[in-house]
Amino acid sequence: MAEPLSARIPAAPIRPSACPGLLRIVPALDGGICRIKLPGGVITAQQALAVADAAEQFAGGVIEATNRGNLQIRGIGQDHQGLIATLLDAGLGPRNPASDDVRNLMLSPTAGIDPQQLFDARPLAARMLDTLENHPRFHELSPKFALSLDAGEGLAMLDHPHDLWLSALDIEGQTWLGFGLAGCPGTDSPLAAVPVEAGHDLMVAVLELFLDHARPDQARMRHLLQNLPLEALLDLLAQRLPHTLRIGRTITTSRRKPTKPSAHIGTYPQRQPALISIGGVVPLGRLTPSMLRNAARLAVERGDGTLVMTPWQSLMLRNVSRENASLVLDSLQAAGLLCDADQALSHIIACTGSAACGKGLADTKADALQLAEYLQQQGVTQAVHLSGCNRSCAAAHAAPITLLAVSAGQYDLYFRRVDQPGFGELRERDLTIEAVGALLTADSRSNTDD
Structure with a gap:
């Protein structure tokens, strides 16, 4: 019989940090906080049920949707190891325990199915996350060190600042990845661009450069850039990349249209004409176990068996038949989610x-x-x-x-x-x-x- 993941819980935190993780529960006035990082925001219905059960069994029943598309359990009691074991056995932890802190890659909740995307970002994202988990040196990064990748989706968070962001660009009829440091694609122009197939190598080179040059007290890219000029960093980066680095001043492309503020609420079109995604806002970012269970049940009955948590503190069901749209909207609303943009909350x-x-x-x-x-x-x-x-x-x-x-x-x-x-x-x-x-x-x- 295979050894359960819960048998490999580390005896101590991976490294000191004030940020919660799945393997590091931090205290608050209402009890402990555990953060569950979801790849691309995706959680299976079965995993969602495990989170709901764990929140009731080991905590006070408060589940939070975060602004990076993850989940948190609040009010955790004394049995930290029981909670951790339950979540690990549900497949909600990292394959490599040392990597729990650094799996900070944000995607569009409609990655792979968005009608406006320039490519399917999911394979590249999976490769990037695998490297973050298995490249031992990257485990030195701060838990706050954050990355984002978008493929030009119409539903993408473009306003959150990231230490490294990558954003698809159409340059002269070809798809490239523009990128920036210590900023966001919604307001910043790309510093440079690389072919899409070079996206993984770019991430590796940027993170290795950061770790080579940042002092121990410099946890974020903005801290390093206070001492290392941007031009110098780009020169160093170009030396490490075996691919073409197209500098920002040579890039001619139209400015991305910002995401409609309420696009994540209600129905959202997919590339497949017969299918849609349906989103509901989590009221003030807090889910009850009942709300999560009802959403998981709907995902199985009317969607693809998964939920996607979004950076707008909402959740989405994807691959819903258009004919079931009203039923799903009504059911999510009845469960306590906010599916109408006219609701002030x-x-x-x-x-x-x-x-x-x-x-x-x-x-x-x-x-x-x-x-x-x-x-x-x-x-x-x-x-x-x-x-x-x-x-x-x-x-x-x-x-x-x-x-x-x-x-x-x-x-x-x-x-x-x-x-x-x-x-x-x-x-x-x-x-x-x-x-x-x-x-x-x-x-x-x-x-x-x-």
């Missing part, structure tokens, strides 16, 4: 807040529900991020509107501005949720009235 995100985080200055989840109810009554939808402190854990990029807690129930209000760093322009200080709702309602109407 579907556009609001919030960190865990003071209820479960020692750094949180306000109960952001409760305040977000109050704000959503007010906006819904006013017929207003606004993309709002409530953050209990300035670490901005719930949002990887600046949201159009940010509420930064200053005390219980009180927030500073920011509006995103491309010419201002951080959360953007400080509009008002020390507002109650009622005052925020009134101001956002007035702002929404002033922006739409002639």
Whole structure:
């Protein structure tokens, strides 16, 4: 009989880190946190059931959808090893335990089936993830070191910053991979481009260069670039690559159209005309075991047996027959997911807040529900991020509107501005949720009235 994965649990954490992983459960006010990294955001229905069972058996039943398309279990009790063993036996951990921290490659949730893609990114992504798992030196990377790959899909997160991003480009009728460092494809022009078949070698060369030149205290690419000029790094990279490196200034291509803000909500077309994907937002990023079980059941009955977690803190069922669209939408909505972009709550995100985080200055989840109810009554939808402190854990990029807690129930209000760093322009200080709702309602109407 084959040895179960749970028999190979390391006796100690792989390396010191404040970031949770599957093999490293970190403490919070409400108990331990375990992060389950999903390849391309994909989890099978059977694995989803295992997560739901584990959240009930070993924790308080709180499952979180993260902004990188992963899952977290919160409120974990004393039996850490029991939880870890259950998840490993469900196939939710790394094949190489030392690699759990570094499997940080984000894809489009519609990779391989998106009508706008320039190529199927999944084979390249699988090869990249395999190398991250099995290249021992890459296990030295910080758990926060992040990569993204998109193939030009219409549904792709282009605003999250990454240490290395790769994005498909159509250059003179040929598909290339543009790439950038310490930025994102939504706002940054590519530094250079390589043929698609060179994408894996590019990743390896960039990561090896980083590890060769970064000091131990330089955990992210932006830290290295403070000391190593970008031009010098590109020169070093060109020396390592056996492929053509097309420098950014020689690239002539049209700017990518940004993803429609609500494209992940409801139905989304696929390359196959008879099939669609259907997405539902996880309310404030929190799933109950019942919600996850119902979604898994639907995936088996009406989809392809898998769920995809998205960077918008939502989930999708793919390969759903068009004739079953209404049934699946109604079923997801009945399960507690938000499948209509007109629902105010579907556009609001919030960190865990003071209820479960020692750094949180306000109960952001409760305040977000109050704000959503007010906006819904006013017929207003606004993309709002409530953050209990300035670490901005719930949002990887600046949201159009940010509420930064200053005390219980009180927030500073920011509006995103491309010419201002951080959360953007400080509009008002020390507002109650009622005052925020009134101001956002007035702002929404002033922006739409002639």
